[in-house]
Amino acid sequence: MRVNQVPMLAILMTLLRDPNPTMRLLAATCVTNLYRAEVLADTQVVQELTVTVVPCLVKLFGEPGPTQEGACLVFAILVSDSEPMQQAAADASTIPALVDLVHRTAPSSSTSTNSSTAAQPDTPLGLDGADWYAERTARDRQHEAAFLALAAACAQCEPARRLVLESGVVKAVVKALRHSSAGVRAAAGQCTKSLSRSVKSLRTVLVDEGVAEPLCELLADTNPAVLVTAAAAICNLVLEFAPMKDTIVHHGGIAKLVYLVDWSSPTASPAEIAAVHVNAVWALKNLVYEAKLETKRAVMAALGYSRLHALMRTPNATVREQALNLVRNLVHGGDADVDDVVTGLGADRVVAAVVAALEDAAPGVAVQALYVVVNLAAGNDAHKDLVMRSDAIMRHVVAALGSPAADVQLGAVWAVINLTWPEESEAGTRVAALRAMGVERRLQEMANDQDAKVVDRVKAALMQMQMTLEL
Incomplete structure (x- = not known):
């Protein structure tokens, strides 16, 4: 036509x-x-x-x-x-x-800037009302x-x-x-x-031009639209960009983001308040992604484990998902990373929170919880035992092997791989327990899956289980 x-x-x-x-x-x-x-x-x-x-x-x-x-x-x-x-x-x-x-x-240099944190007569971008719009030049x-x-x-x-x-x-x-x-x-x-979504080499331009300091200042702005966009930009800039993480920390970004996790304002709509909460948790999650243990500890010193636990149970499903992803990133790394979270939340509360998230009606929350299990299983024998001792967690891992979603299957297979490293002292006991749960049979059924990544990891898991039994 x-x-x-x-x-x-x-x-x-x-x-x-x-x-x-x-x-x-x-x-x-x-x-x-x-x-x-x-x-x-x-x-x-x-x-x-x-x-x-x-x-x-x-x-x-x-x-x-x-x-x-x-x-x-x-x-x-x-x-x-x-x-x-x-x-x-x-x-x-x-x-x-x-x-x-x-x-x-x-505008001219004499009128272009003002303190971003000071109260302004402007009304947030996108709100109704001709008066506030007309007041601006x-x-x-x-x-x-x-x-x-x-x-x-x-x-x-x-x-x-x-x-x-x-x-x-x-x-x-x-x-x-x-x-x-x-x-x-x-x-x-x-x-x-928008620019912060660019490839890493181009994002450097933003950093070189000094975007970090004014962005951190905007995290204390009085305007919800400003808060939403500033936190969103920081989300993108700190991901896989270590120098930016350090700069945000240096300019007090952690405390400001933590404040926004529960931020509220009588002039903001419920949607704006929710968006601020989501972006603040999202930014904290990205800040601890592959971060130094020092940075993770600084974030949790400001946020607190009780508050993190509350975020994992909040009614907002998107916040729950980001909170579980935050935990996933916190327990990714070495044994000390996992120990901090297990000690901070308490072993029983970690297991209960993960089980509740695995049973969450929101698929995104359940997926993040599965990858928390993957990272816990990558820890030492004590961390692996924490996973294996929970019948509920293991039921969900076994069930996930039969999921129609490739990312869920892949997470479950990675959990098996991490639980069965042959070099570890209790590996044989864990392999025997997994076989009794029907994991090996499930993996054999998955060997002809259509997803190449899944098949590759399934073969690795089966080979690893066999190697462990032969030791």
């Missing part, structure tokens, strides 16, 4: 070329709304509209006032959560246009809109992120994190979040 075969779309395509900028913006808005509502499902129609709507909006970036601002916001909605659309936008030279717009809408609104468009343009598209990071605009992004307007701070935080 072609666009000219649909009367309404044909009219909108004509209006996208109207000499009046406002009319072009309205037409682009209509097309964008139809696209986001999935009314335009035909691939050819979407392609035709993309090559027309995106250039139209890019040209509107050059219009003055509300039209420019509206074009940025419509563009952000159009490309949001769509890597193909973001790639098409990058191919249409959108990134240079948005970078230029960020610079053109930036037109230039601030345009600057915010430019950042939101830039954030959306590279949220899922790595080539677009590369273009942004190589454009030199990161200095402006970092500066905007300390802007006097909460809306601009939140938008700059959103942009940082």
Whole structure:
């Protein structure tokens, strides 16, 4: 199907070329709304509209006032959560246009920044109400809109992120994190979040430009939208990036993130409060991922094991999942890493919490609990015995071997492998117990599984069990 075969779309395509900028913006808005509502499902129609709507909006970036601002916001909605659309936008030279717009809408140096933690008259980004929106200067609104468009343009598209990071605009992004307007701070935080998803070599640009300190400052902001984006950006930056972990710790990030775990505000909606909680726990989880024992201990000294236990039982399933993942990361490493958690929570409470999570109705929580078992089983004989002595845990491990989900199967197989290392003194006893539970038979049945990773680990587990019995 072609666009000219649909009367309404044909009219909108004509209006996208109207000499009046406002009319072009309205037409682009209509097309964008139809696209986001999935009314335009035909691939050819979407392609035709993309090559027309995106250039139209890019040209509107050059219009003055509300039209420019509206074009940025419509563009952000159009490309949001769509890597193909973001790639098409990058191919249409959108990134240079948005970078230029960020610079053109930036305030003068005398009015650009203020303390991010001070109370501001702004209302959180995205809340209803024309009054708070009107109170901000037109230039601030345009600057915010430019950042939101830039954030959306590279949220899922790595080539677009590369273009942004190589454009030199990161200095402006970092500066905007300390802007006097909460809306601009939140938008700059959103942009940082998008860029922080980049490959490790490119994320270095953010670190080199000093993004860590203003991000940590934003963790004490009064605006929920700012808190959500700042914590989300930190989530991405600290993952597999040891220097950033140290920098966040140095700037007091641990205490600020722990404070946000239970954060609340009378001006924030329940959804915003929940988002702050999730991102705070998520950031702490990533902070301890493959971290030094010193960093793990610093996090738990601030958070506390009782609080961690409460997070594993909170009504919010996403928080529960992140809390279990936090435990998973804490017990990954050496015997001392496992000992800290077992001592901090107590052996009985560790087992009870893991069993409850394995039985959780939320699949993500159960998967994380299974990998907590995997990491506990990688510890010394005492840690392995903690797993083996729990009939409930072992029932779930055996059942997981028959799961239709490959990641669940893989976790269960890894648990078996970690419990049966031949070099360990009690390995033979554990192998005999596992055989009595039917584990060996289950593994043999899995030897022809369709997932290559599962099959590879199954063969390793069977070989290891056999080697242990022969010793």
